[in-house]
Amino acid sequence: MPSRRFAAAVTLTLATAAPILAVPTAAQAAVPEAARNYSTLMYRSLTADATMAKLRATLAEQKKTVTVRDTEVAAATRNDAAVQRRLSAVTVAHQDARDRLAAAEQALNEAKGDLSVVTKQRPRKKAALDLAQKAVVSATTSRDIRRKKLHDAAALLTAARTNAKTAAAELTTALTAHGAATTATEQTRRRIATAATAASLAAQASTISKTVVDQVRPTFAITDTTAVYGVTVHRNVAFAFKRMVDDAAAAGVQISGGGFRTRQRQIELRTINGCPDVWTAPASSCRVPTAIPGRSLHEIGLAVDISSGGKTISRKTKAFTWLRANAAKYGYVNLPSEAWHWSITGG
The missing domain is CATH 3.30.1380.10 (Muramoyl-pentapeptide Carboxypeptidase; domain 2)
Structure with a gap:
């Protein structure tokens, strides 16, 4: 005085x-604890309005992010459902192709058996032999077609399974991102609610x-x-x-x-x-x-x-x-x- x-x-x-x-920061020197606490409290007090404004701006951006994540989850869910339906249909088609090939192979074996019987007949009957040979050729062609269709069905099944894994991973990623965005938003809300004036x-x-x-x-x-x-x-x-x-x-x-x-x-x-x-x-x-x-x-x-x-x-x-x-x-x-x-x- x-x-x-x-x-x-x-x-x-x-x-x-x-x-x-003076540099406008909180306590800088190695001074007594009370002085550091005092400095920190005053710094927080004098920046409280700016801090709150920043938190509210952050919350607004986080809400936008949650909305985006909602859209991403919805899209990923729809895509996953569509891919699963496609996988189900392709799986059925693949099994059908397997069944058809099995039937074609059985028909070919039967045609070959008939040809063997006709070939062993004495005297040989040319008409019966020609018919049996044509049946084998036809069954072989049918078997080859069924093999090709099964090969194509297997390729489609492999692709469908890959797409299903990708879709599931994308859905998991979308859900994880949505969870993180929601958690961050709730944390900011709590910070705003509990912030000291x-x-x-x-x-x-x-x-x-x-x-x-x-x-x-x-x-x-x-x-x-x-x-x-x-x-x-x-x-x-x-x-x-x-x-x-x-x-x-x-x-x-x-x-x-x-x-x-x-x-x-x-x-x-x-x-x-x-x-x-x-x-x-x-x-x-x-x-x-x-x-x-x-x-x-x-x-x-x-x-x-x-x-x-x-x-x-x-x-x-x-x-x-x-x-x-x-x-x-x-x-x-x-x-x-x-x-x-x-x-x-x-x-």
Whole structure:
């Protein structure tokens, strides 16, 4: 919590600095578990609407896919039924051809037997011999025709069996694809039905904010910070802070400010702001309320003194009005005694 002169000076410096964008991702550094969880919750909260829109778009496409798969299954089912009918007919025809060949072979054997009898007759009867020989020739021709028809029927049966296997495989493939599409659709429906809202995720983050402070402070290092549009903050709040600045700008509100500061700078501010004692006097005893060194959230990058248009904001400014209505969505809470001071706990 700086003096007004210091806050204004910091604000002016930051406002004129070249913006450095933090990468908008969830927790990146090997930081305490609570900080990682907080970062993840805020990331999910601030992307919840986009995530839901993506899920709904995915569901719409999946429904289209299911419709296509329905059509494919219906077509494969019809084809399989037609192929099975064809296989049944060809199987009957093949058996009929076998039976006819067997009958033709039997007739040929009988004709040959008759010829043998006639040939052995004495005296031979030419007319009977000619008739028996013609019968053998005729039976042989009939047998050969039946053999050809059986060969053709066997080829048709082989083709029909192959087609039946192909049709069955295609039906299985269609059913499998349909099942996968249906399962994916149901999974997306469940994700939509059980998806947490942005507000509930932000509320969860808020409940662990004090734990975040308690865990971050003992292990904090400057390398845990990053710059967002010239404002240095802890990297686990960088995504949320950037979104807040961007969304404010989209609403016509420019916000910047002073974020992280060192322990040494906090000590200097205690002196500048007229605290009776640097290390023990309460913040309220200072001319401008200033936290005891080691207790300020600025020292771990979890607080920002907000400025707008190069000036520290007050409760009468447009920026404060916007923040009061929206900052909680980004995990920032105002310290009631200082309109410009916003942190993840309000402290």
